[in-house]
Amino acid sequence: MDETPKQRLDRELNELMQGLRVAIPGVQFMFAFLLTVPFAQGFAKVTEFQRDVFLVALISTLLSSVFFIAPAVQHRMLFRGGAKDVLLHRSNRYGIAGAAALSVAMTSAVMLVVDYLFGRAWSLSVAIPLAVLIGWVWLLEPVITRKRRNDDYLP
Numbered sequence: 001m002d003e004t005p006k007q008r009l010d011r012e013l014n015e016l017m018q019g020l021r022v023a024i025p026g027v028q029f030m031f032a033f034l035l036t037v038p039f040a041q042g043f044a045k046v047t048e049f050q051r052d053v054f055l056v057a058l059i060s061t062l063l064s065s066v067f068f069i070a071p072a073v074q075h076r077m078l079f080r081g082g083a084k085d086v087l088l089h090r091s092n093r094y095g096i097a098g099a100a101a102l103s104v105a106m107t108s109a110v111m112l113v114v115d116y117l118f119g120r121a122w123s124l125s126v127a128i129p130l131a132v133l134i135g136w137v138w139l140l141e142p143v144i145t146r147k148r149r150n151d152d153y154l155p
Helices: 005-039 041-045 048-077 084-118 120-148
Strands: none
Touching: 005 041, 005 048, 005 084, 048 084, 084 120
């Protein structure tokens, strides 16, 4: 594809924003749901461990939202400021940070539910492989692919 540096930058930023648009609704739904959990009747029965896991899920979902939404907000703040290349690289890092935070949020949310329903041993036996799977599929496998292709660009 023959494109100018500006066209490439525009395309890459558009592709990044499209990817973030996929993640944001799910993260926002999860965050909204987690905000309602403490007000449910059964929440009074949770253990201290379960409250701690809930806090991890809540905070990591918030962080994921912040990282995923930041590129759109910064795009508005930097509009026509000639910083599209900076925004693209920064937003890519935010997307990776958002995915990392989301992996913690999803794993801890599942861990909380499984611990509440089945106990600690089950929660660990589900959460650990889940964390490994997400870490592999979302983070490690792409890094390995880039290294195998001798791609120097890593955020």
